Amino acid sequence: MTAPEPAHLHAHLLAAVPSATASGARVLQALLADPAGAAQLTVTDLARRTSTSEATVVRTARSLGFAGYPQLRLALAAAGAHHEPAALLTGSLEDTADLATVVATLAAVETEAVAATARTLDVAALAAAADAVHAARVVDCYGIGASGLLAADFDHKAARVGLVTRLRTEGHAALVSSALLGPGDAALAVSHSGRTPDLVGSARQARERGAAVIAVTSSPGSPLAAAADHVLVATGRETAYRAGAMASRASSLLVLDCLYVAVVQRLGPAATAALRGTYRAVEGSRAAPADPPGSR
Template sequence: MKEIFTGGTGGNGGNGGAPPAPAALAAKVRTLAPSMTRSMQRVAEAVAGDPAGCAALTVTGLAELTGTSEATVVRTARLLGYPGYRDLRLALAGLAAQQQSGRAPAVTADIAVDDPIADVVAKLAYDEQQTLADTAAGLDTAQLGAAVSALAAARRIDIYGVGASALVAQDLAQKLLRIGILAHAMGDPHLSVTNAVLLRSKDVAVAITHSGSTGDVIEPLRVAFEHGATTIAITGRPDGPVSQYADHVLTTSTARESELRPAAMSSRTSQLLVVDCLFVGVAQRTYETAAPALAASYEALAHRHSPRSR
């Protein structure tokens, strides 16, 4: 049985790994802000909303601007992945320069009830693009590579997700099945746990939960973890409870939630990007068997839809 640890092994949160690049700063704020204290949220929102203005402030100045303390500013900088406030200021200056050059677009307004449909399309398209860019910028490629290796060598793969995440779980399962890898998407919480009991060291369990705290997803992952399976969490909250039972944590980002665009919509976009990265990585590792399997599935579908087959 593996030792249970606190916190995930992903390099996207806390102080681990190199500080995030300026382009990833806004993504870090969106991902971590919900788990921050209210005072830390004020600091995070300030630096994301006005990177140029905040880059010009001392730690005392930013504390006064946000109505917090110098210690809160430093703690926020460290939670975002920077050794100290000086490093955060450098990142803010870099982000401001990117925005001025047009390489980092400013945040658009939320969708309003009376927006014309053309504006809805434009705003949704921007948010989707930003969500994908944020997820790519914040994705720990070392964790991704380790997850790919585990999936490629797995005897069996169980994938857990509920609600919108269940759709993503099904997508990953059907992709893997098409290249000859035994994978099952578990939508029933009871079935998930009873199947997790049977997993062993050569098996893999994948939990997909944007909040990182969905009990119906965490419980089967815990059972799989304790029975020796390799466990993977795809989550928007790398500091959430699900990471406690994950060998590998893949962090997703999400666009800003609004009244007309719930978190489930944007989180699914980032989850699907991670799923595609996993699938392509596994297909690369297993190319000799994956390529013929894909060709066979394409041929079977083509035959099914051929007029002659009707």
């Protein structure tokens, strides 16, 4: 892995949290909270502050693409000048927070997550995933719980441009559907954690049967990512009030929208014709505009 530029360091730190070990995550959280301050700490100081070890700090630096902690410190110092208030970007909300603080915090967290995802998204993996979806005979869309809403959004848009899709938002239904896939098919699995058992099982089964598997997850080191042919990482992390999970939803939606647009580009005029046809199909069912108040 190549070390990120200082301007992109925050995004890489944020993206690394979900798949880090417990001790590694504590180091990353400390760096996220105060990059300029962390740049002043020796490896021993940072290990002590995060209740970890010097070896953990060094491993964390190397996992980010740096040769060692000294190189990470230099990047932290450069990144600190552009750092936003930690209270906003951590997404931590107290029980007594006023609504203005809630709005500002969620806006900051979701904006940063979307921007970080845009900066770190693997465009080559995105293109390969779009090729797989475009070429597929059928595309299974899997998501359980909140991730099911994201899978449903992609399924709806994909169907509008003429793709044959099957939405599965229940674990056993996903397992059954994946057992019927084969070469020339594709499965899109959406999961923030990448660790939902039935979803991971469905992805593994789809791949074993020869289908192309695309994972959209915030955890590139998860079992789901390991089971996929193409991994698209959406930056986001869990916090006490799930602000991180909300941010993950926003960044996952960005990833799925990018995938959708890339597929539409490959479909070309066929997508435009399909959109027109599906629009006409529902146009007649729309309610007539209401008369403006006072018009009668």
